[in-house]
Amino acid sequence: MCGRFSQSMTREDYLALLSEEAERDIPYDPKPIGRFNVAPGTKVLLLSERDEQLHLDPVIWGYAPGWWGKPPLINARVETAATSRMFKPLWLHGRAIVFADGWFEWKKDGEGKQPYFIYRTDGQPIFMAAIGSKPFERGDDTEGFLILTTAAGKNLTDIHVRQPLVLSPEAARVWMQQDISGMEAEMIVEDGSVSAEHFTWHAVSRAVGNVKNQGSELIKSVSN
Structure with missing residues (x-):
């Protein structure tokens, strides 16, 4: 699953891997985003395509349509999202x-649960596939977005059986294109996901469990 992640670099650090500046309608901002402990229920910078250009909007992390009557969902299984009644419109x-930068998972140990930070071995940013309720630019607190999850790769199952669906930069750019059909999107997932051997992890402070904590020390390695 994915219940917390770090989004701390500058916008350009992420965007430079996806597109040329001419393909974006996103103001330049050299300031680091600086969110080392992004939690559900908060607004997150979400990247999507409108009119063949990339846009960046603050969108609530969570999805609960009016008929749902339960707490908002934050993840959707990629195995069923394309066909389910609830998620198919978002998929399309x-x-x-x-x-x-990476995401957090918790693993039970003798003292409770130990958090781990999982990230690319080469230090590159990650691009997590998401689906949500448009228009993203409306900026209100209604239906937001979910992060797609998939079965964890072989080496990541030591930490958790699920993981966010991470796409290569090339696949991520195509995933956002509005003229891609639902079936084509399924092919992108199959061919463009980043395999488990590209990730590593280390134990981090239990302070990440408190959403009020946001410092860079939260992603630093600690002894467990």
Whole structure:
């Protein structure tokens, strides 16, 4: 699953891997985003395509349509999202990307649960596939977005059985294109996901469990 992640670099650090400046309608901002502990229920910078250009909007992380009557969902299984009653419209028309440095998972140990930070071995940003309720630019607190999850790769199952669906930069850019059909999106997932051997992890402070904590120390390695 994915319940927390880090989005701390500058916008350009992420965007430079996806597109040329001419393909974006996103103001330049050299300031680091600086969110080392992004939690559900908060607004997150979500990347999507409109009019063949990339746009970046603050969108609530969570999805609960009016008929749902339960707490908002934050993840959707990629295995069923394309065909489910609840998620199919989002799969067809609301594909987006959440860029990040890495994500957090918790594993039970003798003292409770130990958090781990999982990230690319080469240090590159990750691009998590998301689906949500458009228009993303409306900026209100209604239906937002979910991060797609998939079965964890072989080496990542030591930490958790699920993981966010991470796409290569090339696949992420195509995933957001509005003229891509639902079936084509399924092919992108199959061919463009980043395999588990590209990731590593280390134990981090239990302070990440408190959403009020946001410092860079939260992603630093600690002894467990």
